[in-house]
Amino acid sequence: QKEVEQDPGPLSVPEGAIVSLNCTYSNSAFQYFMWYRQYSRKGPELLMYTYSSGNKEDGRFTAQVDKSSKYISLFIRDSQPSDSATYLCAMKGLAGRRALTFGSGTRLQVQP
Amino acid sequence: EAGVAQSPRYKIIEKRQSVAFWCNPISGHATLYWYQQILGQGPKLLIQFQNNGVVDDSQLPKDRFSAERLKGVDSTLKIQPAKLEDSAVYLCASSLVGSPREAFFGQGTRLTVV
Numbered sequence: 001q002k003e004v005e006q007d008p009g010p011l012s013v014p015e016g017a018i019v020s021l022n023c024t025y026s027n028s029a030f031q032y033f034m035w036y037r038q039y040s041r042k043g044p045e046l047l048m049y050t051y052s053s054g055n056k057e058d059g060r061f062t063a064q065v066d067k068s069s070k071y072i073s074l075f076i077r078d079s080q081p082s083d084s085a086t087y088l089c090a091m092k093g094l095a096g097r098r099a100l101t102f103g104s105g106t107r108l109q110v111q112p
Numbered sequence: 113e114a115g116v117a118q119s120p121r122y123k124i125i126e127k128r129q130s131v132a133f134w135c136n137p138i139s140g141h142a143t144l145y146w147y148q149q150i151l152g153q154g155p156k157l158l159i160q161f162q163n164n165g166v167v168d169d170s171q172l173p174k175d176r177f178s179a180e181r182l183k184g185v186d187s188t189l190k191i192q193p194a195k196l197e198d199s200a201v202y203l204c205a206s207s208l209v210g211s212p213r214e215a216f217f218g219q220g221t222r223l224t225v226v
């Protein structure tokens with residue numbers, strides 16, 4: 001079993017739709033949860049970061065973490081064609097030396 | 113502020129040949145990571161450096177992959193000999209010590225082994 005599971009999509013939505021992206025994980029030691037956006041032929045860029053459980057909002061983006069269910073979500077409101085990309089969830093534990101563990105990514109296409 | 117620089121951007125080699133990738137991290141970032149991203153998958157850590165010391169290389173196939181970080185700044189990743197399954201994007205990232213949530217990635221080197 002992979003430590004982090006993510007639906008690969010592709011997910012196609014019309015412009016203006018609300019998008020929900022999700023990841024589940026098995027390692028209860030994970031405490032930091034991140035979402036990266038990766039455009040085609042580019043490196044990942046950090047979109048959202050959350051520590052432990054709860055919600056965090058940044059403009060059109062909302063990240064949610066439910067540690068009891070080992071489930072994290074990213075919501076995109078009023079989606080735009082420029083949001084078309086692959087979204088990667090990533091997480092790590094408290095031990096400072098460990099790098100991130102990534103999900104496989106969900107490819108999102110927002111149709112104009 | 114300059115980002116993480118990687119070269120080359122693309123490389124095509126035949127199996128059993130050798131190849132090397134170069135990474136220059138963001139100035140002042142002591143931690144450097146090499147990730148392998150196979151098509152349709154998320155990045156997988158190969159090796160993590162802090163300054164010029166190795167922190168984690170547990171997933172590095174040491175029979176064919178090697179990496180070094182010169183003077184705690186630039187880094188090179190080498191594959192010798194390459195296999196077909198090594199075809200992937202090799203991403204370099206850097207961060208301040210103890211802050212992988214702020215890891216900044218380069219654009220990657222796309223390797224095709226034929």
